[in-house]
Amino acid sequence: MDVTPTAASIELDGIRKQYPDGTVAVGGLSLQVRAGELVVLIGPSGCGKSTVLRMINRLIEPTGGRILIDGEDATAADPVQLRRRIGYVIQNVGLFPHQTIRTNVSTVPRLLGWPKTRIRTRTDELLELVGLDPGQFGDRYPQELSGGQRQRVGVARALAADPVVLLMDEPFSAVDPIVRGRLQEEFLRLQADVRKTIVLVTHDLDEAVRLGDRIAVLSEGGKLEQYATPADLLGKPASPFVREFVGDDRGIRRLAVTPISREMLSPLSEGDGLDGYPAVDLGSSLYDALATMLTSNSDNAKVTDNGQPVGLLTRHRVLSIDYPAESAG
Numbered sequence: 001m002d003v004t005p006t007a008a009s010i011e012l013d014g015i016r017k018q019y020p021d022g023t024v025a026v027g028g029l030s031l032q033v034r035a036g037e038l039v040v041l042i043g044p045s046g047c048g049k050s051t052v053l054r055m056i057n058r059l060i061e062p063t064g065g066r067i068l069i070d071g072e073d074a075t076a077a078d079p080v081q082l083r084r085r086i087g088y089v090i091q092n093v094g095l096f097p098h099q100t101i102r103t104n105v106s107t108v109p110r111l112l113g114w115p116k117t118r119i120r121t122r123t124d125e126l127l128e129l130v131g132l133d134p135g136q137f138g139d140r141y142p143q144e145l146s147g148g149q150r151q152r153v154g155v156a157r158a159l160a161a162d163p164v165v166l167l168m169d170e171p172f173s174a175v176d177p178i179v180r181g182r183l184q185e186e187f188l189r190l191q192a193d194v195r196k197t198i199v200l201v202t203h204d205l206d207e208a209v210r211l212g213d214r215i216a217v218l219s220e221g222g223k224l225e226q227y228a229t230p231a232d233l234l235g236k237p238a239s240p241f242v243r244e245f246v247g248d249d250r251g252i253r254r255l256a257v258t259p260i261s262r263e264m265l266s267p268l269s270e271g272d273g274l275d276g277y278p279a280v281d282l283g284s285s286l287y288d289a290l291a292t293m294l295t296s297n298s299d300n301a302k303v304t305d306n307g308q309p310v311g312l313l314t315r316h317r318v319l320s321i322d323y324p325a326e327s328a329g
């Protein structure tokens, strides 16, 4: 019998990990993730990001606190059962080298004892979903794929049994920046389709800003410094730690998460020579607007809504956007 799977909410309630040698990797972290939300954990090396992630699927047993998945206490559940409901993607993927791509992808459905035909249909469907032709790639072995292709297989495998939660630990860091950008874009499209609850660990702030609905910045001992949307994090760093962490180029990053708004526009007038200006859509980011102006060597862009010009955006206006938090400290 099929149980209709849905994305689940996650609540970390004071979770703690202290190792026998006394190291407190995570001192007591509370964090709520809504169903279908993509939350990024970021912070300096050793701050406890992976530990938090691995406590959610209990690859690491917490020494305190609770984890509620859709309100149910995961710390009381059978860890093996739990892991079958939680997809897990890691750097370098961890595919089984002596198994074909199809067999790799079907790992969890096989463990769950699905009928063969259903496994086959699901596996092929997933390979297509992540952009790999099952006919071409299904019978290959992992070493016969590129790094980016292997990464996609890892995502397909994690999604195979329709998990309610997906955990991803530096999933795109083993590939070069160009491939990484493409994988991130594909991944966002995939997430728009499948809407899983995702917790993703990265050390790459651009990745966090690009992918996260919300970002949790951790400092040593898994201390939560700030939990906010990318725009709020870059615009209003909550502490000197976060300010330093998001760095000096947060202004540029912030452009990428700030949409053009009507208040930024000057009215259009006949004498504006509108035909000469590049067009950007209302709702594009300021970063896109600036890029458009730079590539067409223009100081202005014509902003359109549904194809109709609604105002003029100047380069000066984009660059002088007021960041209240900048002057605060």
Ligand SMILES: Nc1ncnc2c1ncn2[C@@H]1O[C@H](COP(=O)(O)OP(=O)(O)OP(=O)(O)O)[C@@H](O)[C@H]1O
Residues within 6 Å of the ligand: 019, 020, 021, 023, 024, 025, 043, 044, 045, 046, 047, 048, 049, 050, 051, 052, 203
């Ligand atoms: N078995 C262990 N015994 C003692 N301390 C440990 C053990 N395993 C991990 N730690 C410590 O726990 C802390 C958190 O490690 P964790 O891997 O979660 O950090 P991270 O933020 O994911 O780091 P990175 O970004 O470098 O991967 C580190 O200080 C690490 O040294």
